[in-house]
Amino acid sequence: MTKYSALLFISGLVFLLMVITGLLPMGHTPMLVGNAILEGAKDQVGAANVVTSVVLGYRGLDTLGELSILFAAASVVGLVLTKSSFNKHASNNDDKHDHHDSGFVAVNAIDLIFPLLLVVGMYIITHGHLTPGGGFQGGVVLAVAFSMLVIVRPRRVSINHGMVSIIESFAGVSFIVIGVVALFKGQSFLQPLLGHGEFASLWSAGTLPLLYLAVGLKVGAELAGLLLALNTDEVAS
Amino acid sequence: MTFLDHLFIVVFISLIAISALRNLRIVDKLAPVLYGLILIMLVRMSSVAYGGDVYLSSVSLDLLDFKMHWQFTALSWYFAIITVVAALASAVFMSGDWGRQYREQGGNYGMLQLALIVNVFSMILLLGSGDLLSLFIGWEFVSWASFLMMVLSPTKLAKKSAVKYIVYAMTGAMALMVAIVMIYSVNNSLEFKQIGEVFTQMSTSSQLALVLLFFVAFAIKMGLLPFHLWQAIAYAETPGPGAAFLGAISSRMGMFTIVLVIVQFIGLGGLKQLGISFVNMQTLLAWVAALTTIIPTYIALQQHDAKRLLAWHGVGQGGYMLLGIIMFDSIGSAGGLMHVLNHASYQAALFMTVVAVMYRTGTSDLNKLGGLVTQMPLTFLVMLIGIIGLAGLPPMNGFVSKWLVYRSLLVNGQPLLFVAAVLGTLGTILSVYKLIHNTFLGQLRLEHQNVREVPWSMLVPMLGLSIIVFITGFMPGLILPWIASVQESVGLPVIAHHLGGIEYAKGGLDMIWVSGILFYGFGVGALIFYFLGGKSKRVHQYDNYAGGHFLTSDVRYHYSNNFYPGLMHLIGGWYRGSFKWLENSIVSVVSFFSIFFENIYRAKQPVMLLLIGVVLALFALYRNLGVGA
Amino acid sequence: MNSFFTIEGILYFGAISLSIIGLFGLLVSKNLFRMLLSLVLFEAGANLVLVLSGFIRNGIAPIFLDGNSGAVMNDPVPQALVLTAIVIGVGVQALALSLIFRVKKHYGSMDMRTIRSKLEREIATQAGVTPPGSNEAPAPVKLVKGEAHE
């Protein structure tokens, strides 16, 4: 029954959305803000990758908000999964997963690519203002790299939770501090500081690489914490 | 500061004083004094009731762009004086022994006093309202003040009926609100005179809606059909003198607003133009009034609790008032208006007698009383006067107002309504006889052997009220000038009056003559009786027999249970509580929809609701706007 | 009305269909985990719509390279927005998963409907009232004789 009524309304929605789409200027959007940014990004921010200019410059607050969301999600996951007062009666045998190492292939492959992943991650983060990619993507790579180490060898390798939370705090705080420094200089929050440097070189775009570094660290720490929290048995922690 | 301001200030100070001192004994003495003071102030304002100028208040509140002001017209004054006299009588009644007993039984006496003054305060505020907003505020105040008084009774039924009352009252208030909004939306003004102006500008359907909304609001307060269900139980369950006060005047605030709004501003022409052929708004309202006189009266007949019986009568008598005023002629409207005062006086007196009986015997169940006349003769006298008034027999005041109403109905060519009114009176006579018979006549019950007359603190207000009942019946000319100036102020034809009654081309009424002849007749009868050598013999109360069997003094005989069995059977046949059925069906409809909505809220998958909401919203926009952009 | 048989037309169609499939999955699946997967699809579709809002036919990626100074670039703003939206999405996903773990542990079930009725019962018990009847067939309304006629 639900299926059919759902189908009915869904088809209605499809029709209406298609009508709306038909009214949209597909492929030739007005781009008022977009063009303004494309024109001004070189001088105002100085990053070759305009998306980075937008993410960290024009819409830096969005990025801060997004980091906060990740932080909130990680906090909640931590809160929810590490509650000691648990109702045991409904616990399921399926949940018990072994603490043995994964197989030979996995362990060695991870060992092999771990440094590679680190390098790639750092590269993506530091070149975020020049090429596609940046703090988020690099941070994810870092997080995956570290958490893989733990996941394949749950008993032998462990990441210090305290360390993770200090890194994430530190990264978040430094993002804010970079923003607030501008405030103290009488400018606006998150206003790009430092010189723009030589366009399209590593040391360009003012504070943007620093911000991206903070983002990368934050995302990496956040996601690593998240993955580990999801993966650990709450009984253990 | 005008005199009206002083009145408001005095009432307000009384409110503060009584609420501050309500838990001290001094309030017993203080409250009657304060009501007396208010009464004196009203008397000093009486010029308005003899054609003088309207009293205006210098206070006008500017709240949120609305200007509120207050005034006292002849109409306000007339209702106010009834209110204050009823409050004074109630306050005196409860100040002495009754209050002591009430306290001992665990009642919250202070709250009762507070509720009384709150009621008086809010009624004066309502009566003094000078525009629609102050009217609405006063209206709400009166509703909540009555609610406050009703909830004081500790019984479960009382609280239930009070809640029922407040739901009805809220419905009425909301109807009034809609009506006010309709008027406001035309000219953005809340003055009273806007009602008339706006009414003429409106379309017929809006006019009809406006009149019906006003009428619903006022009818709920009046307890007119079909909104009468809340009133009787709620009033009957109110503790003692509170019931007397509420029964006397509270629901008449509906009458006040009907006169103020419907009679004054919409008028006969307005009502008559709404309708098809011979059925117009006037006849509709008249028939509502007529049915209100009949049905509640016969429900009263079925009651076996004295307070309920009286309270149901209170509902029924409201019908006469509306029936009179809706005729829009001089005598009819005078009868309707006068009936307010008359009803207030004897209703308060009757409630007080019942409370007095309860005070001594502890019950108001008509099946458990009887023969109290020997023990409480003065109370009996008051009740006798009261029921004569209630039944509308000469020489009491109820006769005058009912006569005026009947007369008006006949003159206006409404024989069917006349018959209905007479039917109502018939039921009244039957049931008041039941009341007095079951309470005071017959043989005294064993358990009431030691019952004594009630103390003077209770007797004085009862006797005072019964004197009013008699005097205003004997000399209606005392009241009629007030009525005349009310009629003048609301634009009705004015009644021609003198001390004994009215002058009317098609046959006037002079109560001094009527009463004179009545007493003369009694006197002549007595003389004939004694001259023909009539001998009287005092018979003891127990010295009677039934069906040929002499009764011994240890078997008390009093025929009270299952009074009027044949008539009851007859009534039961056609009256099966259809209004109760109506009320229940409204509740079931609400219940149905609430279950429906509850099931929506219990959706298994709430996202479905999101989807439906989005699709419907988009579809509505699609329908409205098309895709022409 | 535009034609749908262009690159952006097909992409819009794909984006909307993806969202709709996600929404449909959210509606019809009883399993919490599959609902989560559907939610991910739903979000992905919306992200695609957002990216397409900055799509210019024949535009190039908004990165200043040496050779592309004159070319028309795609709008960078929606891309930045989608970047944000994707990260938000994964955060919510992880959060939802952790909640699912807890719910599974407590109720021993992954069925949304079972959980709803159990939850309803728990709320009712906590509030001290009788649990409501089933959604399909409401519990018969008990009319106490006296109550109905008062």
Next chain:
Amino acid sequence: MIWVVAVVVFIMLAAALAVLFLPNMIAAVVASAVVSLSLTVIFAIVKAPDVAMTEAAIGAGLSSLILAIGLKRLGYWKTDSIDKVKAGERHD
């Protein structure tokens, strides 16, 4: 070009439907990874390299990892055939 887009969109939608209707949860998660990968391709086609990278890293990588952890902890980590699903544990 338009046919490439059409094919990718088709794959994406097919995979999305598979997410809903595959009885095996592992397969469903894999299908959702396929959706993410197709999205990556689409993002690359519409010249949004940053988004494409993010989608690849987060959508196809991290998200799948999270879901895989979920599979494991919720007890869906089994490659049973449809028969068993029908026999008792319906996941749908």
Next chain:
Amino acid sequence: MNSLVLLVVLPLFAAFIIPVVAKFSPKLSLFTGPVVLCINLLLIMSAWIKVGSGSEAIFLGGFLPPVGIVFYIDHFSLLFSGLIAGMVLIVWPWDAKESRLYSLYMLLSAASFGLVLSADLFNLYVFYELLAVATYGIIAASPISKVPNSSATAASLRYLFISSAGSVMLLLGIAIIYTLTGTLNIAHLATMTTSLDGFAGLSAFALIAIGAGVKAEMFPVNSWVAEVYGTIPRQLSALLAGLVSKLAVILIIRMLLMVFQQQAAFDLLLVVGMLGVISGEMVAWRAKDMIRMLSFSSIAQLGLIFIAFSIAGSKGLWIGMALMLHHLLVKGGLFLMADRFAGHMGKLKGLAKHSPMAAAVFLVFVLSLLGVPPFPGFWIKLLLILNLAEQGGGLYHVAIATILLATVIETAYIFKFVRILYQKADADSTPINKNYSSSYTFAKLFALILLVSMLFVSPISNHLKDIANHSASPHIYINKILPTKQLGDRS
């Protein structure tokens, strides 16, 4: 003025450092949040004075709009910022075991400040999501003692599903608006309303309204309300019902007032508002316990607020704002004291005798809720109804009838409850929760504010009217945010 961005940044900062601080000194981490909120209150007060009757715009990152994100500051946003700080302080979880909960509360307040201040559509979305995520977490992590923890988790999960779906709708709406206009700045959008008045533009509004409506307890998407409020502590319900729902409303009305001043949009809000009012009151009528009653009454009140906002222009904002503040006081107060009325209604007999003060406070709240003169609720309802009548049009008249009908139903169920309170206690009555918690004190404070505001109806309403006149004017908004229009105006 630039420093006002600290309203958002400081709580975020605190949220980030709280976990680290807690490792060294749990006591310190407990006080970090309140201290930050107090600083925020001071900031708000100084800004209130500085802004005067005007308004200010903060250009974040120094980028002139519309390319950058803008915070718009006027008395309206400052008023609600102050309320956020105050309300979070009132419900601060002093006895929480986990420092991460403090972080979540800080994130919640940061998101709330952002929602009130921001003038950028996508930035609003981000803050909305942050608010949502923080709310899920707080709900899931704040069980009441009696309930097993996990029912709050289940409620939170169900809430998460519908709320996330709503967010996606919101995102779709934003995407449509961006595709049509190429901008996200609300002031900039306000200059090009003509390109948004077609079906596509309005459907974007519908998507935004219903998407954000999930949090705002809008009619079809509010089935989470009873589940969530039934499983979380009452203080938290006070926060969610009193404040968080209003923030989502603010998101919707920002779009409505600045961009979509069109009859179709008003009608949409009017219809969902009416359905919300009537359905909320009707379900509350059947409720058998206080929390459920309050939850659905809250839905009805939010419906009333939507009806108010369907009045065009500053009048709608004026009345809507008054309704929001009134509802914050009343429902917040009722939820704060709801612990004293826990359990089945039938078992609360004799409570009035036992704690007359609580019953009196309760009465004050409900009388104002019903709109009984002279309580502030009456004036607001009166204004609402008279202004609806001025609008003309059949739908507005239906709305009046709906509101009044709902009031009658509301009276019925509230006084059914009051009657029970004032009945004699019997053997069935539960022993009353006697411990005087701090939240009860705050409830009394709310009642006091309500009573005091009764005396100052006119000045308060005039003040609100001034604020509304200022805030509802797109001209002031545009002139402040886009001092020089650098970009082509398509309209």
